[in-house]
Every structure is written in structure tokens, then in C-alpha cells.
Amino acid sequence: MKCALCGIASGAIPAPGPAPLARGPFLVHAKLEPGAHAGWLLVVPRRHVEQVAELTDEEARGLGPLLRETAAALRAETGAAKTYVACFAEVVPHLHFHVIARAGDAPEDARGPRAFLAAAPEPADEAARAALAARVLARLQPADSRFRPLLLSGLLWPGAGQVVAGRRRFGGALAIAAAVVCVLLIRALVAETLLRMPTDPVFFDDFGSIVALSQRLAAEIRPALAPYLWTLLGLWLAGCVEAAVRIVREPR
Ligand SMILES: [Zn+2]
Structure with a gap:
């Protein structure tokens, strides 16, 4: 079975929006499809794992700080009232963490777990979604100096x-x-x-x-x-x- 997230990690499939940001064993990129919230990123292990329990010690150590930084960058860029972090990996089995910015005026039916059920705004503004993701990834960039x-x-x-x-x-x-x-x-x-x-x-x-x-x-x-x-x-x-x-x- 072809794994879309492995495809993005290997470069065989283009990531939605800007190029993924690499941070050690993880990638950060925009959600594959438009979601109920414009600020919606994925933190994804580069290698194919399906359970949190399968992460290596190095991956586990890197995960917490990266989720925090991604949430902070997303919040700083959007002014979101809340940032959600969620992990299911049910539809796409490759482990991935959703980091979502929920605006203060977001509708009730798009809050909490309902964010995953609510429809994306129509018409989808993919350019705006990509631009927002690019700004958030740019905020993460300085801390990700591979040469440091x-x-x-x-x-x-x-x-x-x-x-x-x-x-x-x-x-x-x-x-x-x-x-x-x-x-x-x-x-x-x-x-x-x-x-x-x-x-x-x-x-x-x-x-x-x-x-x-x-x-x-x-x-x-x-x-x-x-x-x-x-x-x-x-x-x-x-x-x-x-x-x-x-x-x-x-x-x-
Ligand atoms: Zn995979």
C-alpha cells in the first residue's frame, strides 16, 4: 500500500503548500486536505511508524519540543485562542500529529474533536492556506539550524x-x-x-x-x-x- 506521508518524506509526492520543514527525524508541513481551520499543520516522523509506542528514544525526545514550537509558531502567526494537538493516524496510518489553530470566533461545531468532522470553508482558499503554512514554517526555521x-x-x-x-x-x-x-x-x-x-x-x-x-x-x-x-x-x-x-x- 502506498503511504502518502512516506511519499512526502521521500520527496516522491509534493507536500501541500510550502516545502516541508525538516527537524531531525520529523517533518512539519501543511495538512494534506483543507480543514475546518486555516492554520492546520502536521508533525510527521520521516520513517513509517504507526504507533507512538514505536518511536525511538531519539524521536520521542524530539517530539515534545517540536510540538510545542509548532504550536507556538502557529499561535504567534494566527493569534489563535487555542492550539490543538491531536493524534489518531486512522485514515492515514502513518503516525502524524495535527497541530491546529482555533480562532476565538470559530463556530462551535468546529471546536475540539468536531474540528475533524466540520467541513472546510467553501470555496477553499488554497493560496491563503499555503501562505499561512509558509509563514509558520518560516517562524520555525531559525531554531532548525542544521549547522548550529x-x-x-x-x-x-x-x-x-x-x-x-x-x-x-x-x-x-x-x-x-x-x-x-x-x-x-x-x-x-x-x-x-x-x-x-x-x-x-x-x-x-x-x-x-x-x-x-x-x-x-x-x-x-x-x-x-x-x-x-x-x-x-x-x-x-x-x-x-x-x-x-x-x-x-x-x-x-
Ligand atoms: Zn508511511
Whole structure:
């Protein structure tokens, strides 16, 4: 049986309205058909699952924040009095969560579960529905920077990007390991420097002597520090490569 939501996830079927927004293992896009409310989005796992109980730990962790962000973006864009979140996956068995904006003046027969039974307004204004979905997805866009983990792990601290992206076990291990190596590096630097520091004050008499001493110390100490520096480089690379692989594996 052909699954429409798998088709949208693979790109074989165009999504209604704007291109879906990818967020980790999920996509966010407009409802397939016009509904009783104009602001109506779907949060859909990329892979074909039919039950909430079948979600992986990673999917389960990502779901709550994504539903909250989608509801908040929808509410901010529409000024809705209520945002509904519902999941049945009966007509389309591929698991999907409806996120619906209910306006303050919505008719009684389109509120609560009746939203699923009420007819869409006639005539359907597909252009307006698509434009609204596009604005909501645009609001979600900044938080969905796929490059943020790479930038944070590459420029701030090894593992920082993974921690921010919710991959706390891997990111935390990298960050702690990098911190431990830094402490060991500083300790070795101080110990090696003190060991080689001349006690004769003549070395500190003029600027030229100090420069020469610094160069000699740097050359002598470098081999002792190299293992720590290589380890730090390895941790940094591990964070960058993991983040880069995620970008490639999770294309928009
Ligand atoms: Zn499917």
C-alpha cells in the first residue's frame, strides 16, 4: 500500500503548500486536505511508524519540543485562542500529529474533536492556506539550524553542539573529556615550565634573554604537551565529524 506521508518524506509526492520543514527525524508541513481551520499543520516522523509506542528514544525526545514550537509558531502567526494537538493516524496510518489553530470566533461545531468532522470553508482558499503554512514554517526555521551543532562544536567547545541538539550523552562525554584533557594540559605545562625555569636572575636581565629563554622552553616543553594537544584535536574532530555527518544524513 502506498503511504502518502512516506511519499512526502521521500520527496516522491509534493507536500501541500510550502516545502516541508525538516527537524531531525520529523517533518512539519501543511495538512494534506483543507480543514475546518486555516492554520492546520502536521508533525510527521520521516520513517513509517504507526504507533507512538514505536518511536525511538531519539524521536520521542524530539517530539515534545517540536510540538510545542509548532504550536507556538502557529499561535504567534494566527493569534489563535487555542492550539490543538491531536493524534489518531486512522485514515492515514502513518503516525502524524495535527497541530491546529482555533480562532476565538470559530463556530462551535468546529471546536475540539468536531474540528475533524466540520467541513472546510467553501470555496477553499488554497493560496491563503499555503501562505499561512509558509509563514509558520518560516517562524520555525531559525531554531532548525542544521549547522548550529557543527558551529558550536567547532568554534565553542567539543560536544557543545551535540548537547544543544539534544544528543547529550555523546556531547557531554566529548565536553567532559575535553575539559579533563585541558586540565591535564595546563598541569603539564606548569610542571614542565617550572622544571626548566632557570634560577639564575641573569636570564631576566634584558628582553633578548627573556625571548631566547621563552623559545628554548617552548621547544623543550612541546613534546611533553603533544599527547594532550593531539587528544584535544581528536575530540574536536569527533564533534565536528559527527555534526557534519548528521547534516549530510538529514537533508532538508
Ligand atoms: Zn508511511
